[in-house]
Structure formats: structure tokens, C-alpha cells
Amino acid sequence: MKEIKNFINGEFATNLSGKVFEKRTPIDNSLVGKVYEAGRPEVDAAVNAAHAALEGDWGRLSVNDRVKLLDGVADEINHRFDDFLQAEIADTGKPVHLASHVDIPRGAANFKIFADTIKNASTESFRMATPDGKDALSYAVRVPRGVIAVVCPWNLPLLLMTWKVGPALACGNTVVVKPSEETPSTATLLGEVMNKVGVPKGVYNVVHGFGPDSAGAFLTSHPRVNGITFTGETGTGTAIMKAGAEGIRPVSLELGGKNAALVFADCDFEVAVNTVTRSVFENCGQVCLGTERVYVERPIFEKFVNALKAKAEGMKPGRPDDPATKIGPLVSQEHRAKVLSYYERAREEGATVVTGGGIPDMPIDLQEGAWVQPTIWTGLPETAAVVREEIFGPCCHIQPFDTEDEVVRMANDTPYGLATSIYTRDLGRANRLAVRIDVGLCWINSWFLRDLRTAFGGSKQSGIGREGGVHSLEFYTELRNIMVKY
Ligand SMILES: NC(=O)C1=CN([C@@H]2O[C@H](COP(=O)(O)OP(=O)(O)OC[C@H]3O[C@@H](n4cnc5c(N)ncnc54)[C@H](O)[C@@H]3O)[C@@H](O)[C@H]2O)C=CC1
Ligand SMILES: O=Cc1ccc(S(=O)(=O)O)cc1
Numbered sequence: 258m259k260e261i262k263n264f265i266n267g268e269f270a271t272n273l274s275g276k277v278f279e280k281r282t283p284i285d286n287s288l289v290g291k292v293y294e295a296g297r298p299e300v301d302a303a304v305n306a307a308h309a310a311l312e313g314d315w316g317r318l319s320v321n322d323r324v325k326l327l328d329g330v331a332d333e334i335n336h337r338f339d340d341f342l343q344a345e346i347a348d349t350g351k352p353v354h355l356a357s358h359v360d361i362p363r364g365a366a367n368f369k370i371f372a373d374t375i376k377n378a379s380t381e382s383f384r385m386a387t388p389d390g391k392d393a394l395s396y397a398v399r400v401p402r403g404v405i406a407v408v409c410p411w412n413l414p415l416l417l418m419t420w421k422v423g424p425a426l427a428c429g430n431t432v433v434v435k436p437s438e439e440t441p442s443t444a445t446l447l448g449e450v451m452n453k454v455g456v457p458k459g460v461y462n463v464v465h466g467f468g469p470d471s472a473g474a475f476l477t478s479h480p481r482v483n484g485i486t487f488t489g490e491t492g493t494g495t496a497i498m499k500a501g502a503e504g505i506r507p508v509s510l511e512l513g514g515k516n517a518a519l520v521f522a523d524c525d526f527e528v529a530v531n532t533v534t535r536s537v538f539e540n541c542g543q544v545c546l547g548t549e550r551v552y553v554e555r556p557i558f559e560k561f562v563n564a565l566k567a568k569a570e571g572m573k574p575g576r577p578d579d580p581a582t583k584i585g586p587l588v589s590q591e592h593r594a595k596v597l598s599y600y601e602r603a604r605e606e607g608a609t610v611v612t613g614g615g616i617p618d619m620p621i622d623l624q625e626g627a628w629v630q631p632t633i634w635t636g637l638p639e640t641a642a643v644v645r646e647e648i649f650g651p652c653c654h655i656q657p658f659d660t661e662d663e664v665v666r667m668a669n670d671t672p673y674g675l676a677t678s679i680y681t682r683d684l685g686r687a688n689r690l691a692v693r694i695d696v697g698l699c700w701i702n703s704w705f706l707r708d709l710r711t712a713f714g715g716s717k718q719s720g721i722g723r724e725g726g727v728h729s730l731e732f733y734t735e736l737r738n739i740m741v742k743y
Contacts, residue, residue: 259290261441263299263465264448266306267458273298280441283350283586283593284576286625292441295464300433300475303462304482307404307431310459315431320375327372327427329454330447334365337450344442345415346577350586350626351540353577364415364443367423370709371729375427378730393742399734401429402507403483406476408497409444410489411437411588412543412649418444421486424729426460433462433482435473437489439588441465468493480504486732487511488545490647491673491718498721509722509732512715513647514545514675517668518704519658519690520561521681522554528702529680530561534568536678536704538631541585542651543592546676546698546705549648551655552664558657562635565655566612569631572651574617586627587650593627596650600632603643603654608634613652639667647673661686665693674716678704697723 261280262269276294281287295303310316318326334341341361346353351360382396407421418434425432436444444463451461466472477485477500487497488511501508518536520529536548553561575582587593600614613632632652637644644654658664668677678700679687691699697715700706707713710726722732 258288261290261292261445261465263293263295263303264445264461264463265299265303266309266462267452269445269448270299270302272296278438280348280439281589282347283588283590283627284347285623286590286627289347289442292438292465294466295472295475296466297475300464300472300479303433303464304404304476304479306459307433307462308481310431310457311401311403313459314457315460316429318429320429323427323429324372324376326454326456327368327423330450330456331365331368331372333450333454334361334368334447337446341415341443341446344446345440348414348440348442349411349588350577352582352585354580355540355585356577360413360416364419366709367416367419368426371423371427374424374710374726374729378727380736387742391742393740395738395740397736397738399428399730400737402733402735403430404481405430405432405733406479406482406485407432407434408473408477408485408487408489409434409436409440411439412540412545414440415443415447417488419447420724421488422447422461424724425486425733426456428730428733430484430733431460431462433464433476435464435466435476438465438467469496474500477501478503482506484508484732486724494720507732509724510720511545511713511724512675512718512720513649513673514547514715514719515550515645515647515671515673516546516548516676516678516696517550517552517671517694518548519664519668519677519679519681520551520553520557521679521683521686522556523682524557524680525682525702526557526560526564530564530568532678532680532702532704533565537565537653538569538572538584538651539705541587541629543588543649544705548678548704549653550644550668551653552658552667553655554664555657555659558655562611562633562655566633569612569633572631574619574628576623584631584651587629588627590627592649593629596629596648596652599643599646599648599650599652600629603632603634603637603641606637606641606643608641608643608654609636611635611655639670645671661690665690668694672718675719676700676715
């Protein structure tokens, strides 16, 4: 049976406790491997190794040498593309076309992009006159924060982990990564890459386990961790922010969402339907930026609902490597139970189930997998649970609207503020609304179009801080001001 180990100080390590947990694939519930859960001793060892690396070779590397190593990491991920692809697919069940176009290439690109960013980052300087008639120059340098805890979710495991590890290492920090218990494989594989490329031991560490009373909590409460970057649920973000408060450690939080799409009657109908289809159903609805609330201007409401229904019904579930597969399973049986409980709740609250609402008929060999039907509801009030709470499944509620003010009010009526998308040919209106909706990211006639130099993050309860491009430097470095009198 495959063993998935912790990666500490450049070596694959089991644990002192002997505790292991099973990782099963959501495709058919077969065993992927057994994972060694890190306890306090392993987390201590990882954090200590990360500090030693900062004080050793890694801390002494020039930016250019660091950047060369990170370019090498990206090249080696690409070289082992198929290993990463198979590992990601086994953990998540996502279709090959998705993982091979998004997850793995972006996982590699995250190292190159931040290597470039750090090479080209400038800092401020000011010349001033001193009271005694001389000159002084203030200039700033960026210094790494130290050891960064990187706590990751399961929806885009390699992409979202490297989105943090890339900039953290580019800035000269060391990291201890806690992957999601649902997706331990690619973070572990990255340890092999780090060794192959010659990244000094202790720079990249991985500890496996769960949240409370396990590796996640041991890591985030560790007094020698200097900063915590977290992607996951808002409730977990609250716990992590409390852990960061002890010792005044900075936190960067990318949290949940309940994103709205606004579709106006003057939109390019085909673009709107195709793009909303992606934003609702891609990765089986398990994308933090995905749409779960769709607002459609009344004159095209019926036509839009019917078109999205046809798209949803065309999404064939199946094995990741089957070219006919359009949608994979949810990540786990546990997550499926949560999504199905919302499907039930929608019915209880009086929704019209336009399509879906249950488990699809699957061939016998896939029946133990975590499959659910793509689902669309209409007819619910804005107070209904499925309209208010993040479900993180392939589903949405579609609501008609009549005026701009009404749709802005509904879009903003949520504690979350991650992303929105607006479909209209009237760019004046689109830009006007983009600033009225309280979100960190707004797309116009598009979705998931990312320029990685730009700021990424959520407003309200969707997060704190911005990462991406030079914005990542704000979290992964500290500015030190140096004043020279001459
Ligand atoms: N805003 C963003 O950029 C993104 C947000 N997400 C959000 O992530 C969620 C789905 O991911 P999940 O893995 O279910 O999130 P989660 O919050 O349950 O878990 C995320 C990670 O935190 C760890 N964890 C849980 N409790 C902890 C604790 N008390 N202390 C330390 N670590 C703890 C877990 O083991 C896992 O590694 C959704 O809410 C989604 O919206 C997902 C991707 C991107
Ligand atoms: O699921 C959340 C998510 C998806 C993509 C990105 S990014 O492309 O790295 O910006 C971030 C979060």
C-alpha cells in the first residue's frame, strides 16, 4: 500500500505516535494510501528545521540564486507533470482535462511568477535635509518574515499550496505546509522535487493531519511560527486568526464566498450562459470563486434558466481519464453528505428544482464514489439557506431582478465578499456596478480570468489581506527602513 509521509528537514518521515489515516479516492472510494499524521513532535521538528534553514545556507543565498532554484522547481514539476497529474486526480477525482490545464501548470507557474516578481521588486527611498544642515537618505529593504505556516484546502491542492509557497520562498522565508487531510499527495511529491533541485533541507516541510487537536492546530499555535497564510472556510479562518493573535503573528486569510453573477438582458447571451456554466459547475462547484447565486434580468429569465438547465444536463459525470467526462465527483463522502443535505433543504424550503437535486446513476464500478447531480433551483426567497450559505457544490439558485439598485442590494446582502461577475454589453453600467458590489474581485463578461500580477483576496468575511504580484510581498516580507546621515 502507498505510504504518504511527512517531509521534514529534507527527509520523508513517519511519526512517533504510529497514527495513520486512510486517504480514499472520491472516484470509487478505493484506497489511495495511508497517511502518517504529524503530532506535536513532528510539527516541532518541522518548525525547528525551517528555522535552521533560515539561519543556514538558505538564509545566505542571494536573490538571484534563490530565483534560480525556484525556476528549477517549476521546471521539475513540469518534467514530472504526469506524476503530479495522477496524484492530484487520485486525491480529488477531477477530470484530466481540468487538472492538466489548470492545477498542474499553475502549480509550476506559481514558482516562476514569484521568482520574477521578487527579482523586479523595488523599494522606496527619500532624501531629506537634517536640522544641522546635512543630508540624510532613508531607504527600505525587504526582509523575510521567517517561518511561514501554510495551511491549505482540498479544492485546488497543488495550485493553492504553491500560490503561497512560491511567494513565501521567493521572499526568502521557509515554510511548513499543512495540506488538507483530503489531499495529501501533491504536497508530499513536491518534497521529492525540492530535493532533486537542491533546495536546502528544512526550507520546505510538510506535516500531515487534521485541524483541531492535530497538525493544523499544532502548527498554527506554534510559538516559533512567524506568520500564517491560510485558505479555507471562514469558521476555520476565525480559529486561525485567534491562534495568530497569540504572539502577534500576522495572518493572511483567503476564506469562503457566496458569489453572485449578474446577468443583464443586453448581455451576449451565449457568452453569459457558457461562462456562468463554468463558474457554477467547474471542479464540481468546488472553487472558492465559483457562482452559487445567479441574478437574471426579468426579460431573459426563462430563456436563461432553460439554457443553463440544458448545460447542466449535458454535464456527464465519469472517470477522470474518459474524454467524455465533463464533471468529476465531490472531494469526499463527507462533503457529499453536506451538499446533499443542502439539496434536501432546498426542497424543504420550497424551491423549484429545475434540474438535479440528487445522486446520478453511475456504472457499478463508480457507485461508491462521491457523485452528485449538477443542480439548479429557482423560486426561493433571498432568506433561504441555500441562497445564503456557502455550499461548495455544483449548484446555484437563479433569481429574477428588475433594476440595478435591486440587484446590487441582493448581491451585497451576504456576509461574504469574495468575487462577482457581471454580464452586459453596457460597459458603463458594468464599471458602475463593479465598484458598488462589495467584493475583492469582479469580472465583467468573464470569470476566473487571472493576471497573477494583480491583487487577490476577499472583502468582509471572505478574508483579510491581498496576495498576488507585489501584493504578496506585503505579507511575506517586512519592510525595514534604514536611515543614513551623510
Ligand atoms: N478565498 C479563497 O481563496 C479560497 C477559499 N476556499 C474555501 O475553502 C473551503 C473549502 O476548503 P476546506 O479544506 O473544506 O476548508 P477547511 O477550513 O475545512 O480546511 C482548510 C485547512 O485548514 C485545516 N484546519 C481545519 N481546522 C483547523 C484549525 N482549527 N487549525 C488549523 N488548521 C485547521 C484543515 O485541516 C485544512 O488543511 C471553502 O469554504 C472555500 O470557500 C477554498 C479555496 C480558495
Ligand atoms: O478556489 C480558489 C482560488 C482559485 C484560484 C486562485 S488563483 O488563480 O491562484 O488566483 C485562487 C483561489
